[in-house]
Amino acid sequence: MIKKGTWVEVERTVLEPEERSPHIPEDTKKTPLIMWIKGFCLEDCEIGEWVKVETIIGRVEEGKVVNVEPNYTHSFGNYIGETSYIGKQAKAILRGEE
Amino acid sequence: MNKYEKMMGRKSEIMIKSVGVDYDQYEYGKIAFDYEKLMRDTGYTLDDVMKIQQETGVGNTPLLELRNMTELARKVSKTGKAARIMVKDEQCNPSGSYKDRRASVSVFEAKKKGYKGVVSATSGNYGAAVASQANMRGLDCIIVQECFDSRKVGQPEIVEKARKCECFGAEVLQLTVGPELFYTFLKVLDDTSFYNASLYSNYGVAGVETLGYEIAEECREKFGKDPEVVICTHAGGGNLTGTARGLKKAGALQTKVVGASANLSGLHMASDTQFNRKSFTTGHTGFGIPFMTNPDRSDVPRSAARPLRYMDRYVTISQGQIFYMTELLAQIEGLERGPAGNTSLAAAFVIAQEMENDEIIVVQETEYTGAGKHVGPQLSFAKENGIKVMKGNPSEEIPGENIILPEHPEKFTLQEMDLNGYRRSLIKNVVKGLEDKTIGKEDLEYLCEETRLDQVKVLEMLSEFDICVK
Numbered sequence: 001m002i003k004k005g006t007w008v009e010v011e012r013t014v015l016e017p018e019e020r021s022p023h024i025p026e027d028t029k030k031t032p033l034i035m036w037i038k039g040f041c042l043e044d045c046e047i048g049e050w051v052k053v054e055t056i057i058g059r060v061e062e063g064k065v066v067n068v069e070p071n072y073t074h075s076f077g078n079y080i081g082e083t084s085y086i087g088k089q090a091k092a093i094l095r096g097e098e
Numbered sequence: 099m100n101k102y103e104k105m106m107g108r109k110s111e112i113m114i115k116s117v118g119v120d121y122d123q124y125e126y127g128k129i130a131f132d133y134e135k136l137m138r139d140t141g142y143t144l145d146d147v148m149k150i151q152q153e154t155g156v157g158n159t160p161l162l163e164l165r166n167m168t169e170l171a172r173k174v175s176k177t178g179k180a181a182r183i184m185v186k187d188e189q190c191n192p193s194g195s196y197k198d199r200r201a202s203v204s205v206f207e208a209k210k211k212g213y214k215g216v217v218s219a220t221s222g223n224y225g226a227a228v229a230s231q232a233n234m235r236g237l238d239c240i241i242v243q244e245c246f247d248s249r250k251v252g253q254p255e256i257v258e259k260a261r262k263c264e265c266f267g268a269e270v271l272q273l274t275v276g277p278e279l280f281y282t283f284l285k286v287l288d289d290t291s292f293y294n295a296s297l298y299s300n301y302g303v304a305g306v307e308t309l310g311y312e313i314a315e316e317c318r319e320k321f322g323k324d325p326e327v328v329i330c331t332h333a334g335g336g337n338l339t340g341t342a343r344g345l346k347k348a349g350a351l352q353t354k355v356v357g358a359s360a361n362l363s364g365l366h367m368a369s370d371t372q373f374n375r376k377s378f379t380t381g382h383t384g385f386g387i388p389f390m391t392n393p394d395r396s397d398v399p400r401s402a403a404r405p406l407r408y409m410d411r412y413v414t415i416s417q418g419q420i421f422y423m424t425e426l427l428a429q430i431e432g433l434e435r436g437p438a439g440n441t442s443l444a445a446a447f448v449i450a451q452e453m454e455n456d457e458i459i460v461v462q463e464t465e466y467t468g469a470g471k472h473v474g475p476q477l478s479f480a481k482e483n484g485i486k487v488m489k490g491n492p493s494e495e496i497p498g499e500n501i502i503l504p505e506h507p508e509k510f511t512l513q514e515m516d517l518n519g520y521r522r523s524l525i526k527n528v529v530k531g532l533e534d535k536t537i538g539k540e541d542l543e544y545l546c547e548e549t550r551l552d553q554v555k556v557l558e559m560l561s562e563f564d565i566c567v568k
Contacts, residue, residue: 014273014282020102021278028276028370031248035282036272038264055269057215057238059290072261074254077474082487082503086422087429090507094166094175094430 002045002068009038009070010053010063037061038070105281108288113399116294121399128537130526130544131400133407137343140304142203142370144347148308148471150206156198157308159190161316161460166430167443171450174508180324181453183446185461186313189435192234193262194466196309197227200297200336203305203535205231208293214238215292215467219283219397220254221245222380223438223465228295229266238269240292242283245272247373254479255379255437258470283397297336298396298403306340313460314348324350325458327449329442332357332412333385335393335403341462342408358445359386361414361513362497375498377417377480381441386412391523398406406524406549412515416495418487418502419444419510424473426507435464437471448512466500477501521549522559529565536568 002008003016015033045065052062092098099107114120119139124131131205136527142150151157171180191198201218205228208216215238218228225241232239241263246252252272263270273279273288287294296302310328328345330338342355360382367384376382390409393401395510423444424436443461450459469475477487486500493511495502504510525545529537537545537560545556557567 015102015239015278019102020276024276024278025366025369028373029369031274031370033276033278033281034246034248034250034274036246036250036552037269055262056267057240057269059240059269072257074257074261074470075475076469076472077254077476077478078481080474080477080487082477082489083421083425083473085489086425086503090170090426090430093507094170 002041002047003064004042004044005040007038007069008037008051008053008065009067010051010061010067011036012063036066037063037065041065100277102281109284110399112202112284112288113294116292117292117296117299118396124400127541127544128532129541133404133547136300136400136402137304138357140203140300142304144307147203147304151199151202151305151308154202154231155192156202157191160187161313161320162187163389164431167427167447168450169448170430170507172431172455175451177451179451179455181451181455181459183327183450183458183459184449184460185439185443185464186309188309188463189466190481193223193226193230195223195227195438196306196337196463197222197224199305199309200224200229200302200340201227201231201295201305203301204228204295204299205235205237205302208295209237210291213293214239215290216295217242217283217286217290217292218295218297219279220297221534222259224297225259225268225270226262226266229268232268233266239266240269240271240286240290242271242279242286243273246274246280248274248370251374253374253379254470254475258468259353275370276368280397294397296396296398297334298398298400298401302498303336303340303402306336307311307344309462310341310344311348313341313462314345314350314353316459321458324353325460326453327354327356327459328462329356329358329446329459330462331381331438331441331451332359332405333380333382334389334396335401335405337463338405338409339403340516353523355408356411356445356449357386357405357409358413358414358415358442359383359415360420360441364496365498372498374479374483377476377485377487377501378420378437378441381438383414387520389465390520392527406517406521407547409517412517412520413445413512414515415441415444415512416492416502417497418495419492419504421473421477421501423447433464434467436467437476438465439463444510445512448510519535521551524549525556525559526563529560529563532565535565537565539567542567
């Protein structure tokens with residue numbers, strides 16, 4: 001169980017596919033417009049349940065709980081061998097070695 | 099009428115309330131509006147803007163000379179010559195980009211007008227800038243961000259930008275791809291009665307004028323002259339417009355203003371499946387061209403960003419060359435920056451080679467980098483999305499299919515874009531709704547100002563669309 005007051009992420013459909021703007025590409029038109037927002041849940045809940053949350057600035061929003069104490073997982077990526085020549089080559093040119 | 103159409107129908111009403119400006123007062127003739135009056139009506143002089151920015155530590159960033167970059171350009175230049183390359187190190191602003199300049203005046207104005215908070219629709223550094231400025235002025239902040247595709251997969255760079263906003267305590271509403279972000283934006287403005295800190299308001303653009311002004315002043319102080327060229331990464335047009343206006347206010351009338359965008363031709367910006375096939379989230383042609391030819395497509399009724407009024411030249415450059423340049427900047431200049439400013443830096447590397455050794459080209463921004471924004475995560479993400487990353491001839495790059503890193507710095511190349519073609523498109527967009535196919539003399543003059551073309555040329559373009567002047 002997720003305790004009331006826990007920092008969670010909720011998901012809500014803003015526009016169903018048929019409600020979307022007529023001026024968008026076909027692939028996008030097939031999908032709903034979805035919104036994610038984070039806040040402190042206002043009651044005990046479970047993943048997948050609909051809950052109201054209080055956002056960091058104190059507004060109340062609602063949606064389906066998809067994440068508990070969400071974190072950031074973006075990083076500096078993998079080793080990119082393709083760029084490894086750039087510095088070496090440029091330094092060699094500047095030193096007159098090429 | 100569904101809820102989307104209903105909300106869009108209330109657009110003007112919500113806008114007036116949230117910007118505190120009645121844009122109708124600037125309209126005249128059939129299509130014209132008084133742009134200079136809009137800019138004057140901020141009520142702030144350049145000095146006032148500087149004071150506002152000094153209060154929150156914005157501006158007065160160092161102008162750095164890239165000596166090794168210049169030397170490398172001379173080594174690979176066909177003539178053996180290249181201009182001195184300078185960069186304005188805008189990452190030194192509080193939230194890490196020039197966008198603090200743009201946010202500073204808007205947030206100051208919001209506070210002055212008594213709003214409790216500010217809202218901005220942006221996927222970029224601007225969100226962080228608004229959030230940071232809002233904290234300094236004691237206002238709440240909401241950022242509405244286009245962030246993910248329908249699988250909830252997001253560009254590492256956009257995810258980082260959301261993190262930065264949240265680290266400043268902003269509420270971030272993250273959405274899937276699509277222009278209906280504007281629906282959510284309007285709804286939030288309506289629900290909260292917060293201020294619309296639009297990137298495209300007169301306050302936003304007035305905030306950038308200090309950047310152009312500082313560049314002219316610093317070049318005069320250090321080199322005894324104005325720079326021959328200032329190059330701006332071009333997306334929505336506010337960066338270039340504000341910088342060019344600042345240069346003019348400093349009296350640097352001979353300085354050429356060049357716009358540069360990452361070439362993303364062929365990729366649709368509102369496509370769910372193509373959203374994550376681009377490796378740049380801003381400073382690209384997907385914004386650069388539509389905002390140039392139809393500036394009023396933004397989130398205010400009349401945009402203060404009007405790049406065709408100021409741009410002397412427009413070039414595009416491939417993604418691979420920008421990644422190469424980002425790596426090169428770190429490796430030979432010891433500056434870990436980017437990606438945004440490196441678009442114009444990559445173009446500057448080529449343009450410098452067309453110039454003389456004693457001439458100066460200024461790249462007018464850098465931005466902070468880090469997890470998500472770096473070359474590493476961007477190229478890792480590209481590969482995960484099936485984009486081939488390889489060494490080769492950059493002119494063979496196909497956006498969304500491959501990223502080609504130039505095999506040698508002498509292979510750098512840019513694409514020259516036809517400004518007259520964009521001017522023609524702008525005129526076409528402006529006159530397309532006219533039922534009686536006529537405009538007045540004042541409208542003609544307005545189009546001349548919008549395009550920097552003479553009357554003969556504008557009349558010629560108007561006749562192509564069967565429009566006559568009465």
